Amino acid sequence: MRPVMRVCVLLLALTLAYVYGACVRAKFYAAAPALSAFSAPESAQPTPPARVDSNTQVRPLLESRCTPCHFAGGTMYARLPFDRPETIAKLGTKLFTRIKDEKEQQLLRDFLTQQAEKGRDQP
Numbered sequence: 001m002r003p004v005m006r007v008c009v010l011l012l013a014l015t016l017a018y019v020y021g022a023c024v025r026a027k028f029y030a031a032a033p034a035l036s037a038f039s040a041p042e043s044a045q046p047t048p049p050a051r052v053d054s055n056t057q058v059r060p061l062l063e064s065r066c067t068p069c070h071f072a073g074g075t076m077y078a079r080l081p082f083d084r085p086e087t088i089a090k091l092g093t094k095l096f097t098r099i100k101d102e103k104e105q106q107l108l109r110d111f112l113t114q115q116a117e118k119g120r121d122q123p
């Protein structure tokens with residue numbers, strides 16, 4: 001092979017390698033925004049309101065105020081057991097006929113909203 005031909009082949013090989021590399025880079029950068037867009041909805045979700053815990057917040061409140069009747073052994077436990085979140089969700093604001101404190105009502109309201117949302121998430 002003549003030296004000129006060798007140079008030509010070498011240049012051709014270099015050009016191909018460069019073009020190939022550029023293509024791979026372009027593909028990578030084209031894919032990157034798509035990837036971040038894919039994961040965006042998760043981080044973009046609004047932070048949920050402070051969680052009300054039925055065991056440490058709702059239950060002690062009701063237990064302190066509505067014992068013994070609505071708890072185990074009480075006369076109303078069979079019909080309206082207050083240690084079950086379902087009872088609280090079912091009664092809703094009816095509880096406020098017996099719970100007048102503003103802060104306690106707010107806690108129960110938050111809990112009810114939370115239960116309703118949970119029900120929507122998992123039918």
Ligand code: HEC
Nearest residue numbers: 062065066067068069070075076080091094095097098099
């Ligand atoms: C001394 C027992 C006793 C206590 C304490 C008690 N309840 Fe009751 N509760 C009853 C009985 C009995 C009924 C069913 C008859 C009636 O409706 O009054 C009832 C029914 C209810 C009902 C059904 C709807 C209504 O208003 O009639 C709700 C809601 C209720 N209670 C909420 C509460 C809450 C909230 C507390 C605590 C702050 C509480 N109860 C404490 C005995 C009690």
